[in-house]
Amino acid sequence: EIVLTQSPGTLSLSPGERATLSCRASQSVSSSYLAWYQQKPGQAPRLLIYGASSRATGIPDRFNGGGSGTDFTLTISRLEPEDFAVYYCQQYGSSPWTFGQGTKVEIK
Amino acid sequence: QVQLQESGPGLVKPSETLSLTCTVSGGSIRSYYWSWIRQPPGKGLEWVGYIFYRGSTKYNPSLKSRVTISIDTSQNQFSLKVSSVTAADTAVYYCARGRDVPDYWGQGTLVTVSS
Numbered sequence: 001e002i003v004l005t006q007s008p009g010t011l012s013l014s015p016g017e018r019a020t021l022s023c024r025a026s027q028s029v030s031s032s033y034l035a036w037y038q039q040k041p042g043q044a045p046r047l048l049i050y051g052a053s054s055r056a057t058g059i060p061d062r063f064n065g066g067g068s069g070t071d072f073t074l075t076i077s078r079l080e081p082e083d084f085a086v087y088y089c090q091q092y093g094s095s096p097w098t099f100g101q102g103t104k105v106e107i108k
Numbered sequence: 109q110v111q112l113q114e115s116g117p118g119l120v121k122p123s124e125t126l127s128l129t130c131t132v133s134g135g136s137i138r139s140y141y142w143s144w145i146r147q148p149p150g151k152g153l154e155w156v157g158y159i160f161y162r163g164s165t166k167y168n169p170s171l172k173s174r175v176t177i178s179i180d181t182s183q184n185q186f187s188l189k190v191s192s193v194t195a196a197d198t199a200v201y202y203c204a205r206g207r208d209v210p211d212y213w214g215q216g217t218l219v220t221v222s223s
Binding site for chain 2: 037090092
């Protein structure tokens with residue numbers, strides 16, 4: 001099973017700042033089958049990015065995904081108030097699909 | 109707009125079977141894969157398994173011997189059963205559309221395993 005490790009655990013930033021989140025896999029994720037989700041308290045996760053860098057329908061272009069192999073990043077270019085949430089990465093290249101433990105982006 | 113709604117008991121006794129149903133509205137259950145994902149309180153996400161509308165399934169090996177996912181296309185519903193539950197199965201259970209990267213999710217339902 002592929003283990004995903006996200007860092008940092010918590011990111012304290014101000015609105016307007018840039019956020020960079022990391023997701024590292026214990027082994028190479030085939031075909032960059034890596035996704036990112038946003039989750040707010042009491043809500044279901046929301047798909048942001050799939051295929052490492054493709055934005056899901058309706059996702060603003062301030063969200064960008066990148067990386068390949070074992071190292072992936074999610075960048076939020078300028079944080080809006082609604083972006084403060086927990087973010088999870090997920091790999092779907094190797095069964096079982098697995099998720100990272102999450103990065104919380106909080107208001108500084 | 110596709111909507112999913114989980115339903116089922118919120119409390120299950122240890123060693124019993126957890127049963128949940130997901131009702132899909134605003135679209136057909138046909139031609140898609142449908143998944144279950146769970147999240148223990150305050151923790152991360154765990155993929156449980158998925159089913160194709162024609163009935164083929166795949167499960168997380170960590171749960172495989174205890175999990176069954178089924179589908180009823182006539183009712184636009186799919187279901188999850190987890191047998192021999194323990195406190196470790198306490199979680200918010202989400203149903204979702206899609207096999208790899210679910211795009212539509214239900215709101216989730218908390219299932220607590222306790223006597």
